[in-house]
Amino acid sequence: MYDIIVIGGGPAGLAAAIEAKKQGIEKILLLERDEELGGILQQCIHNGFGLHVFKEELTGPEYAQRFMNTFHDLNIAYALNTMVMEITPEKEVHIVNDQGYQILKAKAIILAMGCRERTRGAIAIPGKRPSGILTAGTAQRYLNIEGYMVGKEVMILGSGDIGLIMARRMTLEGAHVKGVCELMPHSNGLTRNIVQCLDDFDIPLQLSTTIVDILGEERLTGVVTAQVDEHYNIIKGTEKEISCDTLLLSIGLIPENELSKKAEILLDSKTKGPIVNEQLQTSQEGIFACGNVVHVHDLVDYVTEEAENAGRAAAHYLKDIKKSKKPIEIKPETGVVYTVPQHLDYISDQVKILFRVNSVFKHHQIVIKSDDQILKTIKKNHMAPGEMMHIYLKREELEACESKLSISIGEL
Amino acid sequence: MYDVAVIGGGVIGTSIARELSKYRLKCVLIEKTNDVANGTSKANSAIVHAGYDAPYNTLKGQYNKLGSDLYEQLCLDLDVHYKRVGSFVLAFEDEDYKVLNLLKDNGEKLGIKGLSIVDRTFILSKEPNITPEVIGGLYAPSAAITDPFGLTVAMMENAMDNGVDLMMNFPVNEINREKEYYNILSGDNRIQAKYIVNAAGVYADEILKMVDSESTFKIRPRRGQYYLLDKSADGLVNSVIFQCPGKKGKGVVVAPTVDGNVLIGPTSEDLEDKNGIETTKVGLDDVKVSASKAIENIPFYENITTFAGLRAESNLDDFLIGPYHETFYNVAGIKSPGLSAAPAIAEKVSKDIAEYFKAERNLHYNPKRSYVKAFMSMTLEEKNNMIEENPMYGNVICRCEQITEGEIVESIHRNCGGRTVNGIKRRIRPGAGRCQGGFCMPKVIEILSRELNIPQEEIVKENQGSYILTGRTKAGATCTTL
Numbered sequence: 001m002y003d004i005i006v007i008g009g010g011p012a013g014l015a016a017a018i019e020a021k022k023q024g025i026e027k028i029l030l031l032e033r034d035e036e037l038g039g040i041l042q043q044c045i046h047n048g049f050g051l052h053v054f055k056e057e058l059t060g061p062e063y064a065q066r067f068m069n070t071f072h073d074l075n076i077a078y079a080l081n082t083m084v085m086e087i088t089p090e091k092e093v094h095i096v097n098d099q100g101y102q103i104l105k106a107k108a109i110i111l112a113m114g115c116r117e118r119t120r121g122a123i124a125i126p127g128k129r130p131s132g133i134l135t136a137g138t139a140q141r142y143l144n145i146e147g148y149m150v151g152k153e154v155m156i157l158g159s160g161d162i163g164l165i166m167a168r169r170m171t172l173e174g175a176h177v178k179g180v181c182e183l184m185p186h187s188n189g190l191t192r193n194i195v196q197c198l199d200d201f202d203i204p205l206q207l208s209t210t211i212v213d214i215l216g217e218e219r220l221t222g223v224v225t226a227q228v229d230e231h232y233n234i235i236k237g238t239e240k241e242i243s244c245d246t247l248l249l250s251i252g253l254i255p256e257n258e259l260s261k262k263a264e265i266l267l268d269s270k271t272k273g274p275i276v277n278e279q280l281q282t283s284q285e286g287i288f289a290c291g292n293v294v295h296v297h298d299l300v301d302y303v304t305e306e307a308e309n310a311g312r313a314a315a316h317y318l319k320d321i322k323k324s325k326k327p328i329e330i331k332p333e334t335g336v337v338y339t340v341p342q343h344l345d346y347i348s349d350q351v352k353i354l355f356r357v358n359s360v361f362k363h364h365q366i367v368i369k370s371d372d373q374i375l376k377t378i379k380k381n382h383m384a385p386g387e388m389m390h391i392y393l394k395r396e397e398l399e400a401c402e403s404k405l406s407i408s409i410g411e412l
Numbered sequence: 413m414y415d416v417a418v419i420g421g422g423v424i425g426t427s428i429a430r431e432l433s434k435y436r437l438k439c440v441l442i443e444k445t446n447d448v449a450n451g452t453s454k455a456n457s458a459i460v461h462a463g464y465d466a467p468y469n470t471l472k473g474q475y476n477k478l479g480s481d482l483y484e485q486l487c488l489d490l491d492v493h494y495k496r497v498g499s500f501v502l503a504f505e506d507e508d509y510k511v512l513n514l515l516k517d518n519g520e521k522l523g524i525k526g527l528s529i530v531d532r533t534f535i536l537s538k539e540p541n542i543t544p545e546v547i548g549g550l551y552a553p554s555a556a557i558t559d560p561f562g563l564t565v566a567m568m569e570n571a572m573d574n575g576v577d578l579m580m581n582f583p584v585n586e587i588n589r590e591k592e593y594y595n596i597l598s599g600d601n602r603i604q605a606k607y608i609v610n611a612a613g614v615y616a617d618e619i620l621k622m623v624d625s626e627s628t629f630k631i632r633p634r635r636g637q638y639y640l641l642d643k644s645a646d647g648l649v650n651s652v653i654f655q656c657p658g659k660k661g662k663g664v665v666v667a668p669t670v671d672g673n674v675l676i677g678p679t680s681e682d683l684e685d686k687n688g689i690e691t692t693k694v695g696l697d698d699v700k701v702s703a704s705k706a707i708e709n710i711p712f713y714e715n716i717t718t719f720a721g722l723r724a725e726s727n728l729d730d731f732l733i734g735p736y737h738e739t740f741y742n743v744a745g746i747k748s749p750g751l752s753a754a755p756a757i758a759e760k761v762s763k764d765i766a767e768y769f770k771a772e773r774n775l776h777y778n779p780k781r782s783y784v785k786a787f788m789s790m791t792l793e794e795k796n797n798m799i800e801e802n803p804m805y806g807n808v809i810c811r812c813e814q815i816t817e818g819e820i821v822e823s824i825h826r827n828c829g830g831r832t833v834n835g836i837k838r839r840i841r842p843g844a845g846r847c848q849g850g851f852c853m854p855k856v857i858e859i860l861s862r863e864l865n866i867p868q869e870e871i872v873k874e875n876q877g878s879y880i881l882t883g884r885t886k887a888g889a890t891c892t893t894l
Binding site: 083085096097098100103119127129130131134135137141145147151152173174212234261 | 639640644687689690691692693695696712713715716717718719788792795796799800803806807808811812814816846847848849850851853854858868869872873874875876877878879880881882883884885886887888889
């Protein structure tokens with residue numbers, strides 16, 4: 001019987017395991033399906049990681065290595081090349097590796113499986129089905145881990161950060177990146193990536209543009225782009241054929257919760273991750289979740305912060321530290337897509353609530369209501385779907401709340 | 413010199429090859445591409461129809477019924493998925509009952525058992541997601557679903573186990589008739605056979621033209637576009653749901669698949685282009701609208717892929733089955749319900765050919781083939797024994813479908829084994845899940861490269877030319893790899 005089993009050895013799993021160990025939990029086991037720890041960070045060889053956590057700019061592998069070093073210093077047990085096939089509500093963890101198929105038991109579980117990329121099928125791009133169409137992350141793995149190139153003339157659909165990073169990466173490897181199409185009238189990537197990955201390499205970003213046809217019998221020979229109106233309908237007559245042998249898709253990430261479903265954990269239809277409280281505890285007592293398996297984060301630094309909270313919460317759960325209970329529901333209202341946590345269970349000195357907005361807002365305010373009364377408003381010059389927002393609530397504000405908080409975006 | 417050359421590696425050609433292997437005949441199956449099940453057989457509704465639809469006095473109707481009767485045993489013999497889930501044809505207006513009664517009468521003339529006109533309550537009790545506007549329907553308990561590419565591969569594998577040769581990458585471009593045999597040419601390559609079976613799918617008219625320049629037989633492919641929903645949509649329907657053909661068209665099918673996905677389609681578009689397997693926005697939107705008439709709130713956001721296939725519609729109403737002359741046999745224009753009819757057609761064709769050759773029975777013929785056992789379907793003890801015996805069974809390659817390296821390797825090293833990324837996907841399912849190969853494709857390519865001893869750059873997704881990698885990166889080029 002383990003105290004805690006952590007599922008996933010990426011940044012979330014590592015930070016959660018480290019924090020739990022620091023809190024005095026001894027019997028921890030971390031399970032990783034890949035042949036090394038570090039998760040997707042190992043293929044993110046660009047820099048820009050760690051500005052918040054370490055106050056310096058690191059590459060993905062460097063950022064991962066710092067946590068791996070601490071993890072090893074703390075002598076936390078782990079298993080590589082080990083796939084978790086199932087988790088039960090009774091906290092049994094079914095694993096398989098070359099030693100066999102085993103069923104492990106734990107007092108607490110921390111889910112840190114990360115996310116996966118949306119594919120062509122998710123948006124049903126019509127056309128032929130040639131080779132040369134890859135998600136940006138798969139292409140990134142080929143280039144940075146396997147050492148293979150995936151094409152010469154490249155179009156990218158979606159301005160998510162991985163797509164932007166891959167535009168630069170493919171260019172540096174000698175490919176011609178012809179452009180990035182984005183369905184929305186604004187980019188979904190970080191501003192710094194637009195500048196450093198597209199502008200600096202003269203790669204055009206076409207907003208309100210999508211791909212409406214795929215050409216090529218065997219290998220991709222081209223795509224047809226078209227502009228869309230404000231309702232995302234294709235504007236006839238704007239179709240343009242662009243020859244290319246590669247199409248990279250950077251059209252969003254989805255938390256990977258197949259295991260959570262088997263454990264009968266309730267999921268949020270908006271985040272596609274588990275519904276959690278301020279302890280990052282899911283609807284199953286003793287099962288916690290953190291990182292991109294809960295909701296997709298903008299920066300790994302924020303994943304680390306969330307994972308440390310989950311590790312600490314799991315440790316407190318095991319140590320049975322008493323807290324004063326107070327269920328409060330948090331509702332996303334006008335302009336807000338979702339919040340994490342989705343509800344609060346206990347009163348603490350301060351709670352941080354993350355949320356995403358549904359479109360670009362300039363000179364608006366965040367409106368926080370407590371039991372339908374405005375609690376406070378916070379002015380913001382700029383809010384966008386690609387940038388996670390947050391608010392803090394203090395102990396006295398939580399104590400004053402009856403049962404319901406809401407967050408919305410309002411005009412000034 | 414072969415006795416018989418079967419041209420075409422679809423479900424029809426491979427079924428015939430397997431049936432022919434029951435006799436002491438030297439046979440070869442010739443396939444244009446690099447895999448079997450690479451045309452219509454990989455892109456269809458995967459339904460074994462009960463058989464009430466095609467008129468009782470046609471080959472379509474008769475072979476559908478006969479084929480449907482053979483399927484369950486066949487799939488048992490070949491270790492292929494088969495599920496008798498039943499089907500409904502839904503009625504929404506009183507007028508539809510006329511059609512339902514005609515279908516029922518037709519089916520009964522063919523001897524199909526269990527057909528019944530059922531009421532709304534019965535349908536909704538079995539299929540709670542069907543729109544409440546339904547007023548009744550025709551229920552056919554014998555309708556089933558299967559795995560069309562798994563079946564085609566199994567047919568070929570079993571045929572090869574019983575002595576049939578497989579010649580792939582052999583697009584036939586000329587057939588010359590000599591006195592005693594044919595020269596079948598593909599560029600500079602040649603196969604000689606005394607007898608030809610034309611099972612070339614949408615290209616059967618072109619093959620026929622090679623021996624009869626006067627032939628007026630013509631295939632005009634009819635495209636069908638589909639959505640395939642993730643397993644999370646499993647349970648949306650429990651049986652195959654048709655809509656009553658009427659003024660508003662035929663309507664699309666919503667069906668479960670043997671793997672737990674939901675298949676929705678097809679459109680019905682007449683084309684000239686035999687390569688026209690692209691999906692279109694108009695077509696896919698039509699599927700959505702049509703399916704939504706039968707089922708409420710279909711989770712199209714759970715779509716994992718869309719695809720299109722071509723039915724071999726010909727200028728004849730019926731299948732074209734029979735000798736063109738004494739040593740050339742057409743099995744052509746096998747449109748829907750071709751998959752359902754395939755086993756019965758194959759029996760008939762092989763009997764005719766065996767009779768021509770006065771061939772004896774192949775006493776070594778073994779109708780059984782057992783497939784790679786799915787690791788996840790094993791008991792705990794079996795799993796551990798398997799891993800102990802072969803640690804590759806402890807390496808899960810496809811996380812969505814939970815497929816191990818051991819299963820992939822085994823699917824490569826057998827008769828008619830997988831050679832391409834999609835070939836492996838169709839045999840054993842890595843990449844068929846929700847991530848569509850995003851995570852496992854690099855590993856599948858690596859395994860194929862290692863097992864077949866060819867460079868990763870030469871591994872293709874589908875047909876020749878569908879390469880995935882274009883070379884090494886700057887850093888990759890300096891690494892020494894196998």
